[in-house]
Amino acid sequence: MARILVFSTNNISDPGIDLCGSNHMDYPLGVSVISVPCSSGIDPRWILYALEHGFDGVFVAADGTDCSYLQDCTTRTGKVIREAQELAKGAGLDPRRIKMAAICSVCSEAFQNHMKKFDQALEELRGEGNED
Amino acid sequence: MKTRLQVDCLVVGGGISGMESAITLGDMGFDVLLVEKEASIGGKMILLSKVFPTLDCSSCISTPKMASTYNHPKVTSFTYSEVRSIKRGPNGAFEAKVIKRPTFVDPERCTGCGQCEKVCTVARPDQFNDGLIARRAIYIPFPQAVPKKAVVEKKGVSPCTRSCPAGISVHGMVALVRNGRFDRAYSRHLEDAPFVGSLGHLCPAYCEMKCTQGKKSKIPVGIKGIERALGYWHLKNGGDKTPSKSGEKRFGIVGVGPLALSLAYFLAQKGVRPLIFTQGKRLGGSLLDAVEKGLLPKEILEDDINTILAQGVEQKDSPENTPFDALLEQNGLEGLFIEDPVRAKESERERIFSSPLKLDEPHLLPHIIGVARKISGPIEKFLEKGEYSLPEDAFKGLEGEISIQEPQGHNEELLPEEAQGLASRCLDCAVCSQCHECMKACPANAIDFSMEPEEVSVTTKTIIIATGFSLFDPSKKPLLGYDRLPNVITAMQMDRLLAPTRPYNAVLRPSDGKVPGNIAIVLCAGSRDRTAGNTWCSRICCMYSIKQAQLIMGALPIANVTIYYIDIRAFGKGYEEFFQQAKAMGTNFVKGKVARIEPTANDDLYIYYEDMERKGGLRRQKHDLVVLAVGAMASPQLRKAFMGDDAPDVDEMAFFSQSKGLSEPGVTNIEGVFVAGSATGPRDIPDCVVHANACAAQVASYLKKTEKG
Numbered sequence: 001m002a003r004i005l006v007f008s009t010n011n012i013s014d015p016g017i018d019l020c021g022s023n024h025m026d027y028p029l030g031v032s033v034i035s036v037p038c039s040s041g042i043d044p045r046w047i048l049y050a051l052e053h054g055f056d057g058v059f060v061a062a063d064g065t066d067c068s069y070l071q072d073c074t075t076r077t078g079k080v081i082r083e084a085q086e087l088a089k090g091a092g093l094d095p096r097r098i099k100m101a102a103i104c105s106v107c108s109e110a111f112q113n114h115m116k117k118f119d120q121a122l123e124e125l126r127g128e129g130n131e132d
Numbered sequence: 133m134k135t136r137l138q139v140d141c142l143v144v145g146g147g148i149s150g151m152e153s154a155i156t157l158g159d160m161g162f163d164v165l166l167v168e169k170e171a172s173i174g175g176k177m178i179l180l181s182k183v184f185p186t187l188d189c190s191s192c193i194s195t196p197k198m199a200s201t202y203n204h205p206k207v208t209s210f211t212y213s214e215v216r217s218i219k220r221g222p223n224g225a226f227e228a229k230v231i232k233r234p235t236f237v238d239p240e241r242c243t244g245c246g247q248c249e250k251v252c253t254v255a256r257p258d259q260f261n262d263g264l265i266a267r268r269a270i271y272i273p274f275p276q277a278v279p280k281k282a283v284v285e286k287k288g289v290s291p292c293t294r295s296c297p298a299g300i301s302v303h304g305m306v307a308l309v310r311n312g313r314f315d316r317a318y319s320r321h322l323e324d325a326p327f328v329g330s331l332g333h334l335c336p337a338y339c340e341m342k343c344t345q346g347k348k349s350k351i352p353v354g355i356k357g358i359e360r361a362l363g364y365w366h367l368k369n370g371g372d373k374t375p376s377k378s379g380e381k382r383f384g385i386v387g388v389g390p391l392a393l394s395l396a397y398f399l400a401q402k403g404v405r406p407l408i409f410t411q412g413k414r415l416g417g418s419l420l421d422a423v424e425k426g427l428l429p430k431e432i433l434e435d436d437i438n439t440i441l442a443q444g445v446e447q448k449d450s451p452e453n454t455p456f457d458a459l460l461e462q463n464g465l466e467g468l469f470i471e472d473p474v475r476a477k478e479s480e481r482e483r484i485f486s487s488p489l490k491l492d493e494p495h496l497l498p499h500i501i502g503v504a505r506k507i508s509g510p511i512e513k514f515l516e517k518g519e520y521s522l523p524e525d526a527f528k529g530l531e532g533e534i535s536i537q538e539p540q541g542h543n544e545e546l547l548p549e550e551a552q553g554l555a556s557r558c559l560d561c562a563v564c565s566q567c568h569e570c571m572k573a574c575p576a577n578a579i580d581f582s583m584e585p586e587e588v589s590v591t592t593k594t595i596i597i598a599t600g601f602s603l604f605d606p607s608k609k610p611l612l613g614y615d616r617l618p619n620v621i622t623a624m625q626m627d628r629l630l631a632p633t634r635p636y637n638a639v640l641r642p643s644d645g646k647v648p649g650n651i652a653i654v655l656c657a658g659s660r661d662r663t664a665g666n667t668w669c670s671r672i673c674c675m676y677s678i679k680q681a682q683l684i685m686g687a688l689p690i691a692n693v694t695i696y697y698i699d700i701r702a703f704g705k706g707y708e709e710f711f712q713q714a715k716a717m718g719t720n721f722v723k724g725k726v727a728r729i730e731p732t733a734n735d736d737l738y739i740y741y742e743d744m745e746r747k748g749g750l751r752r753q754k755h756d757l758v759v760l761a762v763g764a765m766a767s768p769q770l771r772k773a774f775m776g777d778d779a780p781d782v783d784e785m786a787f788f789s790q791s792k793g794l795s796e797p798g799v800t801n802i803e804g805v806f807v808a809g810s811a812t813g814p815r816d817i818p819d820c821v822v823h824a825n826a827c828a829a830q831v832a833s834y835l836k837k838t839e840k841g
Contacts, residue, residue, distance in 0.1 A: 011199035015276040022275065023637045066192070068199035105195035105276045106632035 002056040002122035003030040004115065007042055010035050011068060013061035013103035013111075020108035027112045028119040030056070038069050039100075040076035044084035047098055051088060056122045057097045058084070061111065064102030074102070094125055135588050137208070139163040141831055142228055142592040144215050144770055147175020148194070148817060149809025150598035151201040152824035153831070158206035160832050165590055166201065166209045167230055170259075172277035173209060174198050175600060179260060179274075181630035183817050184679040185710035190817075191276055191632060198278040210588070212283055218595065218773045224838075226804065228590040228773075234583035236284035236564075237270070241578035244272055244280035248570035248579065253307035254560050256285065258635075262625045264642070265635040269564045270579075275633060284579070286564035292339035292355060293566065298325045298501035302339045302355055303558070304567035309358050310555035313569075314365045314548055320567055321362065325501045326397040326440050327390065329363020329432035332356055334422060334497050344561050354554035361551035367435045379403035381515045384459055387471025389417025389492050393440050394504035395469060395511075400443040402512045407463060408445060411452040417471075422494035456484055466515050469507075485511065485520065489527055503527065593838065594831050597780070597788055597800075597807040598824065599770050601814060604658030604666065604762040611728035612657060612760060618643035619735050619757050623653075623676060626759045630683045639687050641757045643735040648691060648757035651684055652739055653677045654726045655697040659763030668785050670763035671814040674701045677761045678711055681719040694720040694755070696741055704816070724751070729758055764814035780805050787813045798827030806831055 008014040014035045020027060036042060039062040047058045060077060067073035077100060085095035099118055103111050139162075143154045146168030154166045166173070177183075178198065180190040202209050216229040237248075252268035260267075260274045270284045290303035301324055308317035321328045337356040346352025382405045385392045393415065396406035414420060415437050422428040441447070450459065460468055460483060467483040470476035476486030487507065491500045506523055514520040546554075571579045603624055606614035614620050619641050629639045641648045655677055659670040674697070681693045700721070702711040715721065723745040730738045736756045743751045766786035771779040780800040781789045788807040791799055798806045808827035809820040 010280070011202075011276075011278060012195060015195065015280075018275045019633060063196070066196035066199075068196055068203050104189070104192045106189060106191045108632070 001028065001030045002119050002126070003054060004028065004032070004057045004059055004118060004122070005050045005055045006031055006033040006059045006061055006115075007039060008033050008035045008061045008103070009039055009063050009067075010037050012063040012066045012105050013039075013107070015105045016103045016107040017061065017111050019106060020111050023108055025108055025112045027115040030119070031115055038067060038073060039063060040067075040070060040073050040080065042077070042080050044080055044087055047080075047084040048087045048091060048093075051093055051097055052091065056126065057099065057118055059114065059118055060098075060100040061103040061114075062100055064104070066102075066104060096125060097122065135586070136591070137165060137588055138591045139165045139208070140592065140835055141165070141594045141596060142167065142215075142226070142590055143596045143598055143808075145175070145598035145600055145811070146170075146173030146201070146209065146211070147598060147600045147809070147820075148177045148197070149600065149811070149820045149824040149827075150175070150596070151197050152821050153596050153598060153808050153828040154201055154207045154209075155197070155204060156825050156828035157831060158204045160828075162206065162832065162835060164204075164207045165230075165592065166207055167213050167215055168209065168211045169214050170273065171212045171235065171271075171281070171283040172198075172273040172279065173201060173211060174276070174278065176624075177817060178276060179624070179628065179631065181627050181632070181634075181683060182679060184675045185704075185706040187679070187682070189632065195276045195278070198276070202278045211279065213588075215770065215773050216587075217775055218778075219775050220778060221591065224593075224804070226590075226592050226595055228592060228595070230588045230590055232586040232588060234286075234585055235281070236286060236579060236581055236583050237282045238578045238580055239279065239281045241576040242281045243576055244277075244282065245575065246272055246282070247573045247575060248282055251569040251573045253304075253311045253313075253567050253569060254563060254565050256560075256563060261628050261635050262622065264625055264628055269560070270570050282578075284564050284570070284581075286581075287562050290560075290562040290565070291342040291344060292353075293562070295338040295342040296498065297338065298331070298335075298498040299505055300324045300331075300498075301566045301568075303560070303562060303565040305362070306353060306355060306358055306555045306558045307560070307565035308567050308569070309362070309548075309551050310558060312548075312552055314362060315369075316567070316569065318362050318366050321359070322439070323568075325498075325505070326394055327436045327497060327501065328359060328366065328439075330419060330422075330428055330436050331497060331501075332358075332360030332363045333428045333432065334419075334494050335359070336495055336498075338498070345557055345559050348559075353557045354551075357546050357554050358551045361546035361548055363432050363435070364545050365548050365551075366439070367431060379405055381405065381466050382407060382464060383511065383515065384409060384463060384465040384468040385471065386411065386456070386459070386468065386475070387417070388413045388415045389471055390419055390494075390497055390500045391487060391491050391504055392417070392469070392471040393437065393445075394501045395508055396445040397440045397443055398505050398508035399511065400440075400445050402508060404512065404515060406445050407465065408447040409450050409459060410447055411450060415447065418492040418494050419497075427494065460484075467511065469511070487527075593804065593835060595805045596798075596827060596831060597770055597805065597811050598809050599767050599811045601764040601787075601810045602767040604664065604670075604765050606657055606760050606762055609658060609661075609664055612654070612726070613729040613731070613737075614760060617729060617731055617735075617737060617758075619648075619737055620729060621757070621759055623673070623680065623759055623761045626653075626680050626684075627676070630680065630687060639684065641735075646756070647688060649688075650692045650755045651694070651757045651759065652737075652753070652755040653681060653693065653695045653759045653761055654729075654739070655695060655761045656725070657760035657762050658765075660698065661763075664763075666763060666765065666785065668763075668814070669701065671701070672816050673761040673763060674699075675704075675707055675710065675816065677759075678702070678714045678719070680759065681714050682717060685717050685719070692720065693718075694722055694753070696722050696724050696726050696739065698723070698725055704818075722753075764810065767811070774802075778802060780807065783813075785813070787811065796830060797823060798830045804834065806834075 254269035258267035292302040343352035
């Protein structure tokens with residue numbers, strides 16, 4: 001089981017993730033969710049910290065164009081992810097362990113699919129690591 | 133608490149129209165206050181499944197709009213609030229009084245985690261699911277709510293709780309027992325008063341005399357029986373006996389009766405160390421007489437006394453004639469209470485207290501506990517500050533003869549299950565039962581039952597009425613059977629069954645949870661109907677029904693859907709195509725006015741309708757679920773807030789009138805008052821958005837004009 005840290009947003013993606021749970025839709029057990037006001041405010045160093053302290057992957061459930069604060073939220077969050085991936089590379093970690101996607105307030109199925117795929121991808125990455 | 137606020141525009145109603153006009157005005161730089169009566173903004177749109185004719189996800193469009201409104205730097209949003217009054221001020225601006233209803237949850241602390249909902253003991257129909265499922269008395273409106281904070285629905289204090297002389301939260305105890313939480317019910321009782329089992333035998337049960345269920349059905353909730361069952365439950369199961377607090381200050385009590393024991397109990401709870409001087413007598417006083425008379429089982433009384441002693445109450449035997457001064461000095465006491473008022477007269481020293489009345493009758497037990505509680509407060513204050521003043525009402529109603537019926541021998545033991553059965557008849561008069569389970573469960577300590585309504589005085593240059601519409605109540609058409617037949621539902625309920633946030637995560641019919649296979653949608657249920665009092669076309673029903681037909685066929689591929697209609701009014705862009713698409717998908721359209729709906733076996737339904745297109749005549753068709761496409765009604769309640777003759781005009785359908793609807797949309801006959809969206813008449817969502825923005829433009833132009841003077 002891969003341990004996945006998810007950053008959600010208070011108003012948009014967190015209700016969608018919450019709905020996934022209240023509809024009893026199964027997603028991998030290793031997922032933990034932290035909610036923030038806006039995904040563009042995530043510090044790339046937090047992501048690196050999570051990867052260095054036991055998480056196999058970090059998933060940012062961004063608002064996409066639904067963000068109520070910023071019109072260019074996706075661009076800014078994208079920059080955060082790129083910076084985090086650079087930091088990860090610098091620390092000798094696989095940048096594929098960091099992922100981002102837009103999740104809307106009722107996107108429970110989309111979230112479930114993302115988590116299943118990411119969990120599988122992380123397991124495969126771990127397999128690759130063991131072969132080296 | 134009163135606060136003042138000055139804005140350019142007050143928007144009443146936080147639905148799609150209210151939010152849209154608030155955001156537009158905010159973007160233009162005006163200060164806006166938006167007032168919403170529910171605990172979340174979003175109105176009806178956030179509750180819908182999809183919007184027609186594009187089939188876009190309704191909540192995916194609403195949620196960002198709600199978040200934008202709430203987070204807008206120029207828009208202040210008050211949820212769970214209402215506009216009480218609107219008056220024209222001297223300089224032409226309006227003075228509005230807005231009441232922020234108490235939510236009993238500190239919004240700064242609440243994180244919306246929902247732990248409170250899990251432990252709440254009261255269930256209510258969920259207004260955000262149109263009554264399809266229940267929510268709790270403390271609730272977060274829905275997962276997408278903005279703000280996502282819990283609120284407590286509380287309507288004063290339940291009559292049972294208010295009538296209890298001992299100050300027991302009766303409703304809370306009943307609600308906990310109903311949920312099978314006997315340990316919590318017992319400890320909740322102890323938070324208010326000792327002698328749980330004894331009260332269950334001796335109390336005259338004032339609560340049952342005031343019980344609303346008793347007034348309705350002649351048989352009140354058996355509260356005394358519930359209390360008695362708790363006593364027996366504790367006798368068998370025991371429970372938490374850890375002392376509440378251990379204090380330094382010692383206080384003596386001379387006496388062994390219920391007043392002495394209750395006072396010792398309340399003082400121990402306040403962190404005082406009480407010492408009871410028994411003077412050779414057994415603890416219990418007059419309650420022992422009740423045991424002799426067979427009114428109270430011995431073991432119940434012993435259990436109650438042991439519970440009191442377990443709170444850290446000590447007892448000591450001393451000769452009966454020891455002077456009180458000597459008791460004080462020898463035991464290092466800060467004060468002394470004498471239960472017997474006659475003996476108390478022997479000494480009149482500062483540190484010696486007593487009750488002016490002799491209170492010892494067993495059936496006065498609830499009053500005695502109430503008096504003990506009222507005395508315990510001043511004594512605690514005396515021990516802290518050296519002042520003692522007894523509240524005047526401490527002995528109210530107890531002077532002179534108290535004619536209370538002697539308790540009849542209610543001795544029979546009640547099992548917990550029986551008590552649960554009794555408790556299930558409770559009607560939850562005040563909604564919140566005051567069981568305080570949420571307070572104990574809240575990790576953020578956010579629940580505060582001392583909150584009071586907050587009045588905000590708002591000075592505003594303009595007002596936008598965006599109070600929307602209400603849905604026709606189908607119980608006003610008894611032939612359609614909405615009240616009688618479980619499988620006749622409204623269109624709003626159908627939309628909830630189809631929404632992504634739907635209650636059962638499936639389309640099921642209410643009577644037995646079966647997946648329906650043959651669904652009827654009845655159009656014009658409460659529109660274009662003189663007998664229902666509304667002759668107008670509600671504009672939205674044809675299209676939302678066609679939308680529902682398509683969504684039902686998507687969710688239940690094998691289901692048949694029949695729409696009974698008078699005319700299909702598909703007038704907008706893309707609407708006709710949407711109608712044709714539903715036909716092509718296989719929706720059965722029947723031109724015929726439905727007269728009545730009758731039940732068959734298995735809760736299926738017969739629809740009787742006039743066939744207007746085919747062979748004609750009265751026909752009958754069987755379905756297993758019927759959806760009533762209820763019409764849109766006016767919601768003109770805000771008019772009451774306008775004092776005097778200054779209320780904006782309404783049309784013959786009671787919707788707010790636009791005085792120049794053609795040339796100046798949104799303008800009413802009152803200068804400075806505007807109306808947006810479906811408050812002017814039935815409108816679909818795109819029309820509401822357009823109208824709300826038009827209205828915002830009118831407000832902006834009015835504000836600019838008056839600025840220049």
